[in-house]
Amino acid sequence: MPLGDLLVEVEAVAKHFGEGPTRVDALRAVDLTVRAGEVIALLGPSGSGKTTLLNIIGCIFAPSSGKVALDGEVVFDGRWLRHDLRRLRLDKIGFIFQAHNLLPFLTAEENVAVVLDLAGWPADKARARARELLDYLEVGHRAPAKPALLSGGEAQRVAIARALANRPRIILADEPTAALDSKRAGLVMDLLRKLATEQEACIVTVTHDEKIFDRFDRLIHLRDGRLADA
Amino acid sequence: MNLALKDIRHGLFRFVLTCFGLGLLMTVVLAMIGIYNGLVADALAIVKAPAADVWVVEAGTQGPFAEASSIPPDTRDAVARMPGVAAAGAITYQTLEASHGGRTLRVYAIGYELGRPGGPEEIVEGRGIATSHFELVADRKTGLQPGDTIRLGRDRYTVVGLVEDATNTGGDPAVYVTLADALKVQTTLDPAAARVQAARGAEPVKRATVAAVIARMEPGADVGLLVATVRQWKHLAALTEAEQEELLLVSVVDKARRQIGLFLAILLSVSAVVIALIIYTMTMEKLKQIATLKLIGAPDRTIIGLIVQQALILGGSGWAIGLALILTVKEHFPRRVELEPFNALVLAGIIFAVCLAASGLGVRAALKVDPATALGS
Numbered sequence: 001m002p003l004g005d006l007l008v009e010v011e012a013v014a015k016h017f018g019e020g021p022t023r024v025d026a027l028r029a030v031d032l033t034v035r036a037g038e039v040i041a042l043l044g045p046s047g048s049g050k051t052t053l054l055n056i057i058g059c060i061f062a063p064s065s066g067k068v069a070l071d072g073e074v075v076f077d078g079r080w081l082r083h084d085l086r087r088l089r090l091d092k093i094g095f096i097f098q099a100h101n102l103l104p105f106l107t108a109e110e111n112v113a114v115v116l117d118l119a120g121w122p123a124d125k126a127r128a129r130a131r132e133l134l135d136y137l138e139v140g141h142r143a144p145a146k147p148a149l150l151s152g153g154e155a156q157r158v159a160i161a162r163a164l165a166n167r168p169r170i171i172l173a174d175e176p177t178a179a180l181d182s183k184r185a186g187l188v189m190d191l192l193r194k195l196a197t198e199q200e201a202c203i204v205t206v207t208h209d210e211k212i213f214d215r216f217d218r219l220i221h222l223r224d225g226r227l228a229d230a
Numbered sequence: 231m232n233l234a235l236k237d238i239r240h241g242l243f244r245f246v247l248t249c250f251g252l253g254l255l256m257t258v259v260l261a262m263i264g265i266y267n268g269l270v271a272d273a274l275a276i277v278k279a280p281a282a283d284v285w286v287v288e289a290g291t292q293g294p295f296a297e298a299s300s301i302p303p304d305t306r307d308a309v310a311r312m313p314g315v316a317a318a319g320a321i322t323y324q325t326l327e328a329s330h331g332g333r334t335l336r337v338y339a340i341g342y343e344l345g346r347p348g349g350p351e352e353i354v355e356g357r358g359i360a361t362s363h364f365e366l367v368a369d370r371k372t373g374l375q376p377g378d379t380i381r382l383g384r385d386r387y388t389v390v391g392l393v394e395d396a397t398n399t400g401g402d403p404a405v406y407v408t409l410a411d412a413l414k415v416q417t418t419l420d421p422a423a424a425r426v427q428a429a430r431g432a433e434p435v436k437r438a439t440v441a442a443v444i445a446r447m448e449p450g451a452d453v454g455l456l457v458a459t460v461r462q463w464k465h466l467a468a469l470t471e472a473e474q475e476e477l478l479l480v481s482v483v484d485k486a487r488r489q490i491g492l493f494l495a496i497l498l499s500v501s502a503v504v505i506a507l508i509i510y511t512m513t514m515e516k517l518k519q520i521a522t523l524k525l526i527g528a529p530d531r532t533i534i535g536l537i538v539q540q541a542l543i544l545g546g547s548g549w550a551i552g553l554a555l556i557l558t559v560k561e562h563f564p565r566r567v568e569l570e571p572f573n574a575l576v577l578a579g580i581i582f583a584v585c586l587a588a589s590g591l592g593v594r595a596a597l598k599v600d601p602a603t604a605l606g607s
Binding site: 051054055058060061086087089090091095097098101103104105106110113114115117118119123146162174 | 231233236237239240241518519522523524525526527528529532600601602604605
């Protein structure tokens with residue numbers, strides 16, 4: 001598959017927590033690039049820095065040093081160059097969580113539409129887009145249901161619909177298949193790949209799930225905050 | 231999409247229960263405000279009822295409410311003859327206990343002269359006293375009805391009319407009788423006591439005195455001149471209506487008023503803390519959801535709106551429930567509960583301010599939440 005635009009560029013990024021004797025170096029001079037259409041996995045033992053890297057790409061943590069560019073825009077270079085990071089996340093990044101994190105007081109449809117509502121879409125268009133995504137992910141019939149009434153697979157597909165609602169080009173997934181059996185995990189990964197291709201997006205996944213390793217274009221191994229190999 | 235309302239609807243039962251709990255608290259606050267007002271209103275009602283301009287009482291006393299006052303009944307003639315006086319009437323006040331319908335009835339008996347100042351202001355049921363003896367007009371709170379009879383002293387009286395909101399500062403409902411009857415009740419001794427008095431060679435009745443003489447002035451007449459003149463008589467003192475009201479508030483009901491006022495202040499503080507705690511807890515329970523909202527790009531105003539709107543809906547509902555409850559039950563209180571629209575509005579303002587301040591705590595906590603919390607990192 002031909003590779004598209006460079007969507008994620010992480011250059012010499014380091015991140016440490018604390019100072020002095022309590023200092024922990026979570027990332028040490030990590031370089032990473034991800035292009036449109038790519039589906040990659042960040043692997044490594046606990047404490048290797050994969051979630052920290054995901055949070056830095058998601059503009060949740062500020063790196064201690066280095067440079068980060070998203071969708072061609074340098075957003076961090078020693079300091080944040082954008083002040084409206086939440087707007088940046090809203091427009092460019094979609095998150096899929098291990099525990100789906102759907103808002104319990106909203107229906108499946110509203111959970112998807114809320115992202116578009118925040119992005120300023122008119123209510124009717126937001127609902128139509130949410131419905132379209134839920135239908136596409138084959139959970140349209142569950143649109144009026146609250147998350148508590150959804151099965152694990154249904155909830156995860158609603159969470160994916162939410163991540164994709166505003167057509168972000170960078171999708172970050174933290175253990176998206178941890179709560180699913182191997183069959184459903186495979187289906188979710190196939191779906192993410194399909195969407196990445198259709199939306200010209202990239203998908204960066206943190207996972208320990210060996211069942212799905214074969215679904216990724218690249219496996220990025222981290223150990224003690226460094227890239228082990230790629 | 232209104233997230234605050236969606237969240238409320240999601241946990242409606244719990245939210246309604248919380249509002250109801252807060253509403254009960256507001257009922258107590260409003261009841262205390264009403265009792266406080268009622269105390270003042272009761273105290274002033276007894277002074278205002280005769281619509282007197284001047285109260286002539288025993289010298290050296292602040293009677294007849296703040297201190298006991300006892301003056302000869304014929305003082306009324308002297309006062310009535312004073313320049314500028316349109317009408318004057320002698321009046322007595324005494325607390326009596328009577329038995330009615332199998333229960334003890336404590337009443338505040340007001341004796342007045344028919345056709346002179348001091349009688350009931352407005353008869354709401356039945357008629358006023360028309361004969362010189364054995365008729366009375368009672369406050370509705372006595373539970374008496376026109377046609378009922380009741381024994382006061384050694385005689386039986388017939389209730390001929392009812393009035394409302396006539397109570398003394400202790401909350402005892404008033405009954406109006408003629409001055410002649412009141413003096414009879416006041417002076418007649420129990421037969422055994424009368425026999426003892428007779429055996430001692432003393433009068434078998436007590437000396438008749440009135441508590442005060444009240445005077446209404448002609449339009450444009452100088453109240454100050456009458457007061458000054460009466461005071462010159464040395465054996466009498468005079469108070470204007472304003473002085474009498476001030477005296478009641480300062481010396482008679484002041485302690486009770488301050489007691490209730492202080493209790494009210496404590497109650498409002500407790501309410502503020504409870505409201506703050508509820509809103510803060512509600513916010514704390516939503517921290518993960520707030521982190522998720524932040525992560526997916528919700529601006530601060532969305533999160534602030536979620537918390538503040540819920541706080542205001544909670545406070546508003548609590549206030550409305552409290553108001554509805556107190557208006558429903560206030561007539562069942564043994565003492566007057568008087569609630570003015572102004573009081574309800576002031577409480578609404580206080581609750582609004584408390585909710586805003588309380589939601590400030592929640593907002594502060596919510597804005598500090600790291601979006602990464604949603605990722606479980």
